[in-house]
Amino acid sequence: MQAIEILERLIGFPSVVGTPNHEIVGWIRQYLQLHGIATAEIAGPEGDRSNLFATIGPKETPGYILSGHMDVVPAAEGGWSSDPFCLRAEKDRLYGRGTTDMKGFLAVVLAAVPALAATRLRRPIHLAFSYDEEAGCRGVPHMIARLPELCAHPLGAIIGEPSGMRAIRAHKGKAAARLTIRGRSGHSSRPDQGLNAIHAMAEILACASAEAGRLTQGPFEHVFEPPYSSLQVGTLKGGQAVNIIPDSCEAEFEARAISGIDPAALLTPLRAVAEALAQRGFGSEWRELSAYPALSLAADAPLARLLGELTGIEPLAAVSYGTEAGLFQRAGVDAIICGPGDIARAHRPDEFILASEIQACQSMIEALAGHCTV
Numbered sequence: 001m002q003a004i005e006i007l008e009r010l011i012g013f014p015s016v017v018g019t020p021n022h023e024i025v026g027w028i029r030q031y032l033q034l035h036g037i038a039t040a041e042i043a044g045p046e047g048d049r050s051n052l053f054a055t056i057g058p059k060e061t062p063g064y065i066l067s068g069h070m071d072v073v074p075a076a077e078g079g080w081s082s083d084p085f086c087l088r089a090e091k092d093r094l095y096g097r098g099t100t101d102m103k104g105f106l107a108v109v110l111a112a113v114p115a116l117a118a119t120r121l122r123r124p125i126h127l128a129f130s131y132d133e134e135a136g137c138r139g140v141p142h143m144i145a146r147l148p149e150l151c152a153h154p155l156g157a158i159i160g161e162p163s164g165m166r167a168i169r170a171h172k173g174k175a176a177a178r179l180t181i182r183g184r185s186g187h188s189s190r191p192d193q194g195l196n197a198i199h200a201m202a203e204i205l206a207c208a209s210a211e212a213g214r215l216t217q218g219p220f221e222h223v224f225e226p227p228y229s230s231l232q233v234g235t236l237k238g239g240q241a242v243n244i245i246p247d248s249c250e251a252e253f254e255a256r257a258i259s260g261i262d263p264a265a266l267l268t269p270l271r272a273v274a275e276a277l278a279q280r281g282f283g284s285e286w287r288e289l290s291a292y293p294a295l296s297l298a299a300d301a302p303l304a305r306l307l308g309e310l311t312g313i314e315p316l317a318a319v320s321y322g323t324e325a326g327l328f329q330r331a332g333v334d335a336i337i338c339g340p341g342d343i344a345r346a347h348r349p350d351e352f353i354l355a356s357e358i359q360a361c362q363s364m365i366e367a368l369a370g371h372c373t374v
Contacts, residue, residue, distance in 0.1 A: 007107035057124030069133030079349030100341030105160030136290015162341030167307035173294035185247035194245035
């Protein structure tokens, strides 16, 4: 099967983040097995979704991972010109949810399988396909934890997120959390008899604003825009009517951290203020939504040099969006981002990838295969 034909099949699976993914996993497993490739299905704690890992070549020898996620963001927003889960071709453009983020990469990798299987690879090429990346990289940690039993320690991981086929060496880490404050309801004419949860949340919001301002003062890492860590309030919900004391308020917070800083730690001051509210009778619930570390690969790292050779383009220092690459690096596996498509087309109506970008990715994988036979 050609890459575009495989992409059509993959787009047809509405593998939306946070939903069961047995259909797309089953199809990919069957495809790989038809080409004699054994697979390991690594289930997550949710019970209805899995990661998928496969090796082409000698697994006892260090090799390279081609990594991508099978899930996509929802496609319920307006503005689509056609069914988002039915691939539509228009000249060089291929439209559909996940074409660029990132089933285009998966399709190219799978299309290369027959040739890779027929090649006497001296170093293996591993396929690592994850679930729920779009919910904060929730699936891939379960697969990374199993790597020691699945293969020899890899030489590197290529994460095929859309980068225009220019390798990327760094991104910020991220942590997100939801805070719920619970007070006591009552009539607004007797505020002395209630506990206003929105007023209490305002104290945490003030803390968030102050912390966000403090972070602009550094430390700095100038490969990023902005060159400092950041923190923001993303959502805020609370109250029923203007004459009712609100008994609950919910907010979601996000922190993005430069290299060397734990993004979850940036949210610690907010949690401390929330917990202190208990002394005044308020309840609080803090729930981590997602967390992944920053990626920082040195310019002279062997993996960075290799991707420069494979693509013919000098790797880019950093990008603003996050990926699973930092999790591989934290596990001791050098990682780099390089894949077809443009991140600016992701998460929006009429998402598309160019056929020429698919071809460029095919060329990169062919070059990697050549490197692994030397």
